[in-house]
Amino acid sequence: MEVVITSSPGEVAADAISGHVHPGAVLGLATGSSPLPVYEELLRRRDAGTLSFDGVRAFTLDEYLGLPRSHPQSYHSVIRRDFTDRAGIEVDGPDGEAKDVPAEAARYEAAIAAAGGIDVQLLGIGTDGHIGFNEPGSSLASRTRTKTLTPQTRQDNARFFDSVEEVPVHVLTQGLGTILDARHVVLVATGATKAAAVAAAVEGPVSAFCPASVLQLHPHVTFVVDPDAASELR
Numbered sequence: 001m002e003v004v005i006t007s008s009p010g011e012v013a014a015d016a017i018s019g020h021v022h023p024g025a026v027l028g029l030a031t032g033s034s035p036l037p038v039y040e041e042l043l044r045r046r047d048a049g050t051l052s053f054d055g056v057r058a059f060t061l062d063e064y065l066g067l068p069r070s071h072p073q074s075y076h077s078v079i080r081r082d083f084t085d086r087a088g089i090e091v092d093g094p095d096g097e098a099k100d101v102p103a104e105a106a107r108y109e110a111a112i113a114a115a116g117g118i119d120v121q122l123l124g125i126g127t128d129g130h131i132g133f134n135e136p137g138s139s140l141a142s143r144t145r146t147k148t149l150t151p152q153t154r155q156d157n158a159r160f161f162d163s164v165e166e167v168p169v170h171v172l173t174q175g176l177g178t179i180l181d182a183r184h185v186v187l188v189a190t191g192a193t194k195a196a197a198v199a200a201a202v203e204g205p206v207s208a209f210c211p212a213s214v215l216q217l218h219p220h221v222t223f224v225v226d227p228d229a230a231s232e233l234r
């Protein structure tokens, strides 16, 4: 695992992602606030003519269950708005409107495998150490499945909705085992609210109490953190 402490996490993470971008590449994308500077930098490079997304496809990490795909805060809508529509990248994600959720989870795992697996997976981290929506207590070998969000995560995500009550309780998320299958994992964390989770993930024991700590077992992980998010590292 490498940990890069930088005041320009968007650029450093974009460097790591760009190295994998070529025709046929498969990107794993995260939603939320942390990846936004990365997406802006990747799009800036495309606009400058130094990067092309031709022949690139992508998969997202997770989706709220029961939220219509057309809802502006469904991750289906968010990733298109934030990045893939602007990049011209075809993207697949778990279907939060699926009637048969286990079948949808199996379809999604099969789709990633059929694409040849994920070349580079971009991640954020929750204040409770979640990656994807694998909350504390998640099996370290888990595959795509439904999970229940903690009150903390619903509170953290309430800023995207009118109230915390509107944040869905259940989600469909890639498992920790699914994420570990990516060939390179790039995790971006910014701000002091992420400092404890970053320290637990990087320096704590590998434990389901901090799901991101499972990344210590992966052979190629890059944490890109700003000084505030790094402030609890020893």
Ligand code: F6R
Residues within 6 Å of the ligand: 029, 030, 031, 032, 033, 034, 035, 061, 062, 123, 124, 125, 126, 130, 131, 132, 133
């Ligand atoms: C989003 C996701 C989550 C977020 C995490 C951090 O697809 O899987 O794990 O990355 O909740 O969210 P932000 O970046 O908004 O602080």
